[in-house]
Amino acid sequence: MKFATIGHFIDKSHMENLPKHWVHKDLIFSPELNINGTKGHIAGLKLTAKQMMSLPQEEVRQRILDAAIFVQDELSVDLVQLGALTTSVTSGGIWLANQKEYRGFVNHGDSYTAAITCQTVNKALSMLEKKSSNLILSVIGAYGIIGEAVSKILVPQFKYSILIGRRENKLKEIEVKLKGNIETTTDIKTNNADVIVTATSHPTALLSSENLKKKAIIVDVSQPPNLSYDVCQKRSDIIRIDGGYVDFPIKYNMPVPGMPSGKLYACIVEVIMQALENEHKHHIGAIDLKHLKKTERWAEKYGFTIKNLTNFGIDIKR
Numbered sequence: 001m002k003f004a005t006i007g008h009f010i011d012k013s014h015m016e017n018l019p020k021h022w023v024h025k026d027l028i029f030s031p032e033l034n035i036n037g038t039k040g041h042i043a044g045l046k047l048t049a050k051q052m053m054s055l056p057q058e059e060v061r062q063r064i065l066d067a068a069i070f071v072q073d074e075l076s077v078d079l080v081q082l083g084a085l086t087t088s089v090t091s092g093g094i095w096l097a098n099q100k101e102y103r104g105f106v107n108h109g110d111s112y113t114a115a116i117t118c119q120t121v122n123k124a125l126s127m128l129e130k131k132s133s134n135l136i137l138s139v140i141g142a143y144g145i146i147g148e149a150v151s152k153i154l155v156p157q158f159k160y161s162i163l164i165g166r167r168e169n170k171l172k173e174i175e176v177k178l179k180g181n182i183e184t185t186t187d188i189k190t191n192n193a194d195v196i197v198t199a200t201s202h203p204t205a206l207l208s209s210e211n212l213k214k215k216a217i218i219v220d221v222s223q224p225p226n227l228s229y230d231v232c233q234k235r236s237d238i239i240r241i242d243g244g245y246v247d248f249p250i251k252y253n254m255p256v257p258g259m260p261s262g263k264l265y266a267c268i269v270e271v272i273m274q275a276l277e278n279e280h281k282h283h284i285g286a287i288d289l290k291h292l293k294k295t296e297r298w299a300e301k302y303g304f305t306i307k308n309l310t311n312f313g314i315d316i317k318r
Contacts, residue, residue, distance in 0.1 A: 001105075001275040003040035004029070004071040005268055006064060007083030008047045010224050027067050029075070036302070038275045041075055042256055042268075043067060044083065049203045049224050052085040060089050061096075068102045078104040081271035084223040088201040092145050093284035107274055107283040109267025112295035113221065113244045114149035114287055116266040119306055120219050121154060121195060124241055127309070128217070130194070132157040138193035139163050140207075141200035142184075143170040146221060148177075149287040150197055155180040162189055195219070197243070198226035209235055219243045229312055242310045249303025260313035273298040 022028045029043035045052075045063050052060055064086055071077040080102075082093050087108040090096045097106045125132055135158055141147040142163035155161045155178050163184045165171050171184035183189075190196050190211045199221040200206065205228040207218070214237050220227050221243030232240050244266045256264065274283070277298060283291060299305065309316045 001038070001079045001278050001280070002075070002077050003038070003079045003081065003271045003275040004043045004075060004077040005041070005081045005083050005271070006067045006071075006086050007042075007044035008049065008052050008085060009044070010084075011048055011050075026063065027070060029071070032075075035272055036250070036276065038272060040272070040275065041071065041077065043071055045086070049085055052089060053201070053203045057089055064090060064096060065099055065102065068096060068099075068104075072102060072104055079271060079275055080104060080106055081268060082106065082108045083265070083267055085201055085203075087145065092286070093282070097282050097284050105280060105282050107271050108145065109265070109270040109283075110145045111149070111283060111287050111292040112246075112270035112273070112299065113266040114146045114153070115292050115296050115299075116246055116306065117146065117150050117197060117199070117219060117221050117243050118153045120241055120243055120309065121197065121217075123306060124217050124219070124239065124309060125195070128239075132195070133159055135159055135194035136192055137161045138190045138196045140188070140190070140196065140198045140226065141165060141222070143167070143174045144199055144201070145285070145287060146199040147197070148174055149289065149292060150199060151178060152289065154197070155182060158195070162193060164189060190216075198222045199243070200226055202226065205231075207231065212238055215239075217241070225312075232311060239316065240311045241316065242312065245306070245310060246299070246304050247307040249305070260310060263310070263313075269299070269304050270295055273302055273304070276302060 026046055029041045033040050068080050093106040093108045137158040139147050139151050142151050143165045160181045175184050188211055196218045206226045209231050216238050218227050218240045227240050245263045246266045246269045248262055
């Protein structure tokens with residue numbers, strides 16, 4: 001199978017650093033990549049995160065569909081991965097998969113992202129010699145695609161969990177699916193949390209210094225980040241960790257704007273692995289935990305792993 005991503009820019013600075021030969025009217029795409037014999041393209045819309053959320057949904061969806069049709073017809077792609085907010089605006093990829101003009105397969109990549117997020121939390125706790133059974137967990141975006149899967153895996157491991165989201169009815173729906181000592185709230189109630197996982201589609205940072213207890217651990221999966229670089233600079237006691245980053249098993253510098261050398265978003269890795277496996281399926285909507293476990297087996301097979309933890313791409317040394 002041949003893959004392509006359909007993402008967007010985090011902000012205008014990433015757009016400015018893009019190679020000019022990638023830009024084609026309303027779409028950007030890389031030259032053909034070859035990763036262990038699997039070919040594909042890094043592609044995306046010429047929209048920032050704020051534009052993705054502020055423009056009419058119908059307009060953004062049409063641009064995503066146009067991109068999918070282009071990579072299908074012009075680049076011979078039969079598997080697309082939706083990155084960041086392109087997943088949100090297409091209802092977890094379900095809308096795109098239902099469009100008859102696009103004949104290929106769709107994967108939002110969030111299954112492996114959720115798996116890597118949980119691995120990152122456990123790696124951080126191991127590094128700091130802390131036990132989750134003694135700690136309080138907060139998940140922001142708890143009923144989202146990634147947040148729900150992360151909650152199902154992590155909540156049973158922690159002493160107490162606070163699940164946070166904007167819609168009370170959705171929080172109640174996820175609460176009944178979980179086992180553990182749980183509280184749900186629509187407030188950013190993270191002041192007492194030892195570990196915070198953020199997995200939202202919010203276009204700007206949500207967390208401030210006042211939301212964070214001393215020595216809090218924040219695994220920030222959101223793109224754009226939910227905790228800003230400025231707060232990290234002012235609060236040297238906290239540990240912010242890039243969520244959803246995976247190390248490549250081979251020396252291959254993936255041309256993704258803003259990505260540290262040797263690393264790649266887990267969502268893109270998932271679609272690469274699906275292409276390597278030649279699996280002709282959609283992976284959209286809510287995460288199937290059986291598929292999540294399968295992505296972990298794929299990663300073990302192909303050598304994708306977390307070698308070191310980073311904060312805004314810089315190695316964390318403790």
